[in-house]
Amino acid sequence: MVPGDERILTHLRRGAVEYCVLAMVAEEPAYGLDIARRLTREGILLTGEGTLYPLLSRLRTAGFVETTWEESTEGPPRRYYAITPTGRETLDAFRRTWAPFRDAVDAAVDAPKRRRP
Template sequence: MVPGDSAILSHLRRGALEYCVLAMLQDGRLYGLDIARRLTRDGVLMSSEGTLYPLLARLRKAGLVETTWQESSSGPPRRYYDLTDQGAAALAAFERTWIPFRTAVDAALSEGGRP
């Protein structure tokens, strides 16, 4: 990465990461570690698990996700996260906004300042 890339990536993550988490929960509940593994897979969406759990707590407080505990055969009980109706509505609103925003950014980058 070029100096400054990490700052740009940090800003982009801050705006989109919570919606990525909500999108992952569309198909059903997930264990926090499963979410972390998916988000850190390529190092772009999230670089470490340390930022995930505060984010999940904020989403829970905002009513966008709900949690349940489930016994685990391989250790302590696990906390699972589910998308709420309010979370699904927030994700739908983000998608309606994201697609034209992404298209406009892509167009601006491809035009490169040409009038």
């Protein structure tokens, strides 16, 4: 990685990961370790589980997700996270905002390339 890449990723993650989590649990409830595995696949959205559980706690406190405990055949009971109606509204608002924001960033970042002769 080029120096500064990790700092940039940290800032980008801070603004987007919670919405990625909401999108994941919007389709079906998921437990923390499964969410962590999905987010860490490429090492871009999340680098480890240490930051996920505080994030899930904040989402629960804000009323964006609710939790249930379910028995597991592979060990102790698991806490599953599911989106709430408030969480769904928040995710919908993010989706409406994300595309124009992403497009504006792409246009600004790519603008110098288009102006070169």
